[in-house]
Amino acid sequence: MTTIIEGIDGLKAKVGEHLGYSDWVEITQDQVNRFADATGDHQWIHVDVERAKAGPFGGPIAHGYLTLALGPGLLPTVIEVHGISMGVNYGANKIRFPAPVPVGSKVRLGVRLLSVEDVAGGAQGTMELTFEVDGAEKPSCVAEVLYRYYF
Numbered sequence: 001m002t003t004i005i006e007g008i009d010g011l012k013a014k015v016g017e018h019l020g021y022s023d024w025v026e027i028t029q030d031q032v033n034r035f036a037d038a039t040g041d042h043q044w045i046h047v048d049v050e051r052a053k054a055g056p057f058g059g060p061i062a063h064g065y066l067t068l069a070l071g072p073g074l075l076p077t078v079i080e081v082h083g084i085s086m087g088v089n090y091g092a093n094k095i096r097f098p099a100p101v102p103v104g105s106k107v108r109l110g111v112r113l114l115s116v117e118d119v120a121g122g123a124q125g126t127m128e129l130t131f132e133v134d135g136a137e138k139p140s141c142v143a144e145v146l147y148r149y150y151f
Helices: 007-013 029-039 049-053 064-069 071-078
Strands: 003-006 018-021 079-082 086-096 106-119 122-133 141-150
Touching: 003 007, 007 079, 007 106, 007 122, 018 071, 029 064, 064 071, 064 122, 064 141, 071 079, 071 106, 071 122
Parallel strands: 003 079
Antiparallel strands: 018 106, 086 141, 106 122, 122 141
16 A cells, blocks of 8 residues: 655654555566666576576576666555655665665565655655565665655
């Protein structure tokens, strides 16, 4: 269920809260291959299925940045901020990839709002995005990201 937030004041009222989870999405080999083509990162642990089966993860894994790149698509399924003219990605303070995302696994996004600060024309929200693999002990990606919301 999507958390609806009304404006900057509504966003400020949610600081410190976990805002919810996305649905689970499957990571496919085709998706990994297309990401490799888009970025030029064709490391064998991602794209060489047979070699990856004998590798350290027992099969191919998604790129860490592919996992992180799911954020802009999954975030609006977790949270919508209404009463603003636009929101933009502003960057990241910290990104970690504690565990692999095996191809064929399912991933979901959890969102926690860490802080909201006023900026010219709006506010900047700092969110902790946690990507979990279904059945895994540790998250696959934890990122502290910045979003700007403008009046």
